[in-house]
Structures are given as structure tokens and as C-alpha cells.
Amino acid sequence: MSALIIFVLxxxxxxxxxxxxxSLGLTVLTFLFTMTNVPIESVALKLFTGIExxxxxxxxxxxxxxxFLTHGGVAKRMIAFASSMVGHWHGGLALAGVLGCALFxxxxxxxxxxxxxxxxxxxxxxxxxxxxxxxxxxVITTSGALGILIPPSIVMVMYSVSTNTSVGAxxxxxxxxxLLLALTLGLVTWYLAWKxxxxxxxxxxxxxxxxxxxxxxWGLFLIVVVIGGIYSGKFTPTEAAAMAAVYAFFIAVxxxxxxxxxxxxxxxxxxxxxxxxxxxxxxxxxLFSFLMTSEGIPQSMADWMIAQGFGPIxxxxxxxxxxxxxxxxxxxxxxxxxxxxxxxxxxMKLGIDPVHFGIxxxxxxxxxxxxxxxxxxxxxxxxxxxxxxxxxxxxxxxxLIAMVGFLLVITYVxxxxxxxxxxxxx
Numbered sequence: 001m002s003a004l005i006i007f008v009l010x011x012x013x014x015x016x017x018x019x020x021x022x023s024l025g026l027t028v029l030t031f032l033f034t035m036t037n038v039p040i041e042s043v044a045l046k047l048f049t050g051i052e053x054x055x056x057x058x059x060x061x062x063x064x065x066x067x068f069l070t071h072g073g074v075a076k077r078m079i080a081f082a083s084s085m086v087g088h089w090h091g092g093l094a095l096a097g098v099l100g101c102a103l104f105x106x107x108x109x110x111x112x113x114x115x116x117x118x119x120x121x122x123x124x125x126x127x128x129x130x131x132x133x134x135x136x137x138x139v140i141t142t143s144g145a146l147g148i149l150i151p152p153s154i155v156m157v158m159y160s161v162s163t164n165t166s167v168g169a170x171x172x173x174x175x176x177x178x179l180l181l182a183l184t185l186g187l188v189t190w191y192l193a194w195k196x197x198x199x200x201x202x203x204x205x206x207x208x209x210x211x212x213x214x215x216x217x218w219g220l221f222l223i224v225v226v227i228g229g230i231y232s233g234k235f236t237p238t239e240a241a242a243m244a245a246v247y248a249f250f251i252a253v254x255x256x257x258x259x260x261x262x263x264x265x266x267x268x269x270x271x272x273x274x275x276x277x278x279x280x281x282x283x284x285x286x287l288f289s290f291l292m293t294s295e296g297i298p299q300s301m302a303d304w305m306i307a308q309g310f311g312p313i314x315x316x317x318x319x320x321x322x323x324x325x326x327x328x329x330x331x332x333x334x335x336x337x338x339x340x341x342x343x344x345x346x347x348m349k350l351g352i353d354p355v356h357f358g359i360x361x362x363x364x365x366x367x368x369x370x371x372x373x374x375x376x377x378x379x380x381x382x383x384x385x386x387x388x389x390x391x392x393x394x395x396x397x398x399x400l401i402a403m404v405g406f407l408l409v410i411t412y413v414x415x416x417x418x419x420x421x422x423x424x425x426x
Contacts, residue, residue, distance in 0.1 A: 063275050064248070081220075083210040092200045106227075115141065134394070142396050162341055165358055166355070181363075306350070327371065372389055
């Protein structure tokens with residue numbers, strides 16, 4: 001009964017248009033102060049202890065690194081390198097967009113940042129070359145979602161904070177699925193371009209490719225800094241995030257010189273604003289998780305599902321449906337912080353690996369970012385392309401179908417996710 005009251009109250013507050021963070025906080029405080037005898041001191045203590053985790057520090061650092069790279073010319077150089085490698089294939093510039101998104105995702109950790117950085121450069125160029133606007137929008141909207149699967153990923157950090165799962169293991173687990181999803185989206189792009197005979201670029205010489213690689217090397221080296229530092233044991237993921245922010249500042253200001261000293265305060269202010277918003281959501285989500293645990297809701301759900309004979313196969317199918325439905329009304333950070341503490345104990349009782357479960361949730365978030373009505377990438381792409389959400393929804397459909405198929409593979413073939421972490425001893 002308490003679970004029903006909590007969720008009805010939360011949904012009612014969200015339907016009023018109230019931000020998810022405030023809805024969470026009001027739901028928790030209303031329930032705690034009117035229907036329980038939980039002392040207010042324990043609520044304050046939970047608020048403090050819930051956000052003092054070291055891993056949370058990675059979030060503002062990754063946001064800062066992503067903002068330096070987005071405001072700088074790193075994306076432009078990555079696209080030039082990608083174009084030199086795959087531009088001569090069918091749909092060459094579109095394929096360069098997919099590859100550019102994968103590369104930029106590996107240094108930014110943010111899906112909307114990837115869409116903005118790559119899309120604002122690639123989409124006008126595609127239209128100029130004769131590609132239909134819909135095709136370009138579909139490519140960039142879906143490929144931009146790689147930003148939360150290819151490490152580093154802010155959404156993975158949030159899952160780690162919610163479930164106490166190793167961030168390093170999650171980052172390693174995201175590498176192979178991220179590359180496979182990039183390949184899947186690339187194949188869909190190539191097939192549609194080949195079928196419709198879309199333009200191809202002139203094949204670059206090896207000298208041109210080496211020149212493009214050299215110009216983008218400083219940006220690409222950030223991948224080595226983050227992943228190499230974690231894998232070698234030199235950094236924790238949080239320390240790697242701090243190094244990424246310092247490195248991104250250095251190359252944007254002193255190497256590429258795309259950002260002047262006068263622009264630095266704006267980058268810092270934008271990063272602080274986004275970090276504060278996410279930390280406020282995390283704070284209220286911690287309270288929500290505390291309420292759920294104190295009421296025994298996750299444990300009751302786990303016992304009920306086991307009593308019904310739900311095995312891992314049916315449970316994972318239900319999780320996918322729940323998360324995809326949640327993606328219709330909420331953005332990824334909120335979904336992870338609300339749903340992970342509820343679903344995680346059930347997954348553990350059914351013997352599902354916590355790292356595999358985390359990547360499963362992240363892939364669901366990717367799909368959710370590309371479908372209406374709240375698909376964040378759709379809104380970002382809409383701002384770049386000047387297309388309506390309904391038109392964009394039709395445009396992304398071939399890639400979205402491929403992403404759902406990929407989600408099923410990740411769900412039921414955990415070896416794809418767990419191979420690299422186990423190989424590296426995480």
C-alpha cells in the first residue's frame with residue numbers, strides 16, 4: 001500500500017509540470033512526515049551521507065571536460081579524421097558522423113554534448129553535399145546517444161552511486177557494447193546510403209589521413225588518459241575525471257587555442273550550473289531511495305517476483321519494458337537514480353551480475369534518448385535541424401529499430417558486456 005501511495009504522489013506532482021528533482025523531494029518529505037515516524041535527524045543525515053561519496057566528484061569534472069571540448073574545435077578535428085577514414089564509402093559523410101560521435105563520446109561522457117558538437121558541424125555539411133535533412137538528423141540523433149555508453153559516462157557514474165557498483169568495471173564493460181552499437185548504427189547508415197545512392201567523398205590519401213590524425217591526436221589522446229589511467233591503476237575513475245578536465249582545458253586553451261581566456265568564465269559557469277542541477281537531482285534521489293528501503297519496497301518486490309516464478313529472463317524483459325516506458329516521461333539521470341535502487345535488489349536476488357545490469361540500464365537510456373515525447377536527443381537535434389519532433393521521430397526510426405535489437409542482445413548475452421571487465425580483473 002505504501003508503494004502505491006508513494007508512486008501515485010510522485011506521478012501527480014510530475015504531471016503538474018514540476019521538475020523531477022522537486023517532485024522527488026516533496027514526495028519523500030510528504031510521506032516521511034505524515035505517514036511514518038522516521039526522525040527528521042535521520043533524513044538530514046541521509047542527505048549528507050548520500051552525496052559525500054567520492055565517485056560523485058567525477059560528475060562535475062566530466063561535465064567540465066566535455067564543455068571545454070564542446071566549446072573548442074576538438075569535434076571539428078575528429079570529424080576531419082573520421083571523414084578521411086570512411087568518407088569514400090557509401091554515405092561517407094554520414095559514416096564520418098557516426099565515427100565522429102563515437103570518438104567524441106569517448107572524451108565527453110555526455111550524449112547531448114555529442115549531438116551538439118558533432119551535429120552542428122556534420123549536418124550543414126551533409127545538406128550541402130545533397131543528403132536529405134531527415135537522413136542526417138536520424139544519423140546524428142541516434143549516434144549521439146553513444147555518449148552515455150562509451151566510457152567515460154556520467155550515467156554510469158550515477159548508476160555506480162545508486163548501487164555501489166565499481167565505476168571502473170562499468171567503464172570497461174561499456175567499451176565493447178559501445179563499439180558494437182557504433183558498428184550497428186554505421187551499418188544501418190551505410191545500407192540506407194547504398195540503397196538510395198547518397199553521395200560519397202573522394203578517397204583520402206594516406207598522407208591526408210596521417211595529417212588528419214596528427215591534427216586530432218591531442219583530442220584523441222584524452223581517451224588514453226581516461227581509459228588507460230583507469231586500466232593501468234594509475235587513477236581511480238574520479239581522479240581520471242579530474243585529469244580529463246585539466247587536460248581538456250590545456251588543449252582547448254593552449255594547444256588548439258580555440259578558447260580564449262575571456263571565454264573560460266562562461267565555460268566554468270555553464271559547467272557549474274549543469275553540475276548543480278545534477279547534484280540536486282542526486283540529493284533528492286538519495287532521499288527517495290532511503291524512503292523505498294525504509295518501507296521495504298525493493299525487498300517486497302523481489303520476494304513477490306520470486307514467488308511468481310519469475311526467472312532472470314522474464315525479469316529482464318519486464319525491466320526493459322519499464323525503463324523504455326519511463327523514457328517516455330523522464331530523462332536518463334532521473335530514471336537511473338529512481339529505478340536502479342528499486343530494481344537492483346531484485347536483480348541481485350535473481351543472480352544477475354551488477355555490471356551487466358548496469359550496462360543494460362544504460363542501453364535502455366540510450367534508446368529512451370531517441371524516442372518521443374521526452375527523448376532529449378530529439379530536442380537537441382530539433383534545435384540544430386529546425387525540424388519538428390514528429391518529423392524527427394520518423395527520421396530516426398530505422399536506427400531506433402536497430403538499437404532495440406541491440407538492446408535485446410545486450411539483455412540476453414551478458415558475455416558481450418562482461419568479457420572485458422573479467423579479462424582485466426575487475
